Amino acid sequence: MQLAEVVTKLNRLAPLRLAAAWDNVGLLLEPSSPQPPIQRMLLTNDFTSAVWKEAESKNVNLIYCYHPVIFAPLKRLTCATEKQGLLVRAVEKRVAIYCPHTAMDAVEDGVNDWLVGGLGDGMTMALETLNGNPREGYGRKMLLNEPVATLDEMIARVKSHLGLKHVQVARCSKTDPIRIVAVCAGSGGKVLESAKADVLVTGEMSHHEILAAVERGSHVITCGHSNTERGFLHTLKPRLEALFEKAIEVEVSEVDADPLVTE
Ligand SMILES: [Zn+2]
Incomplete structure (x- = not known):
């Protein structure tokens, strides 16, 4: 060809x-x-x-x-x-x-849909939409059909989906079941900055971005930049x-x- x-x-x-x-x-x-x-x-x-x-x-x-x-x-x-x-x-x-x-991050069925798709079933939308299409844009947010009872279970899903033995976790003070998960492949600090979610999953975030996310009431799971891609x-x-x-x-x-x- x-x-x-x-x-x-x-x-x-x-x-x-x-x-x-x-x-x-x-x-x-x-x-x-x-x-x-x-x-x-x-x-x-x-x-x-x-x-x-x-x-x-x-x-x-x-x-x-x-x-x-x-x-x-x-x-x-x-x-x-x-x-x-x-x-x-x-x-x-x-x-x-x-x-x-x-x-490929932004398109429907691209990297971010793959990333969030392995964490459960539910309604997915882009965090930053493009062209008025809720399924196209940067980052993804999923409203889980079935809430996940504990953060430990969500951590296990992330590890299994990405084939990782270790991830880094910052826990916020909430212990409620997880209903909303937000993801951004690669370096997610900016895209996840205003995401309202129980858990944020990304490749990497800076120290200060993680502190701010935890203060806002989101757990943070970082997996290593390219492990999320x-x-x-x-x-x-x-x-x-x-x-x-x-x-x-x-x-x-x-x-x-x-x-x-x-x-
Ligand atoms: Zn990247």
Whole structure:
């Protein structure tokens, strides 16, 4: 499949107009014409040297990297830093890179719907809606059909959904059953700032944001930034295979991981 056709389909899956104004999304690295047809695609949360090695060994033509591989404007493209050096290698090997980031956070059935979907059943809406569509925008809030009796049970659900042994928890003084849970994949401090929920679940929040949330009467569960994003790629793989009608082999990176572990 030609890259242009692949990009059109990816843009339809998570429209770029949904991305935050500060973000940098879409096709960020494009080989010159005549472009190699896209036969293999690697899904990753981050573009690291380990992921690049894997992409090279798997002969992929396209890397679908959730976080933007180019964010701050570049004044040069050299190998002076590891990050830029990886981009140079990708250019030389004629590998394209596509980054959906906040477009995929905001779209219905994107990262945040996946994140909240594993915590229970209930009515879901965006915390910051876009275009008047309550199911599109940043963060998600779920009104649980069945209240969860204890915070411990909600912690167990978070761990099970994200495949984690450990999360960090800030408990507020409330001991009532949990009826409303609010989530934001990645760094959720700003989006969750005014969320009225019994529990906030995110990748990371600052010390002061956590203190303020607890004072407002919400428990906080932080899971590590990319641990709240990466699992989505496994649900995306079959969707992309269907989107490309199996014309492209789609793989999820085996080496992409959160840099922080609890020891
Ligand atoms: Zn992130």
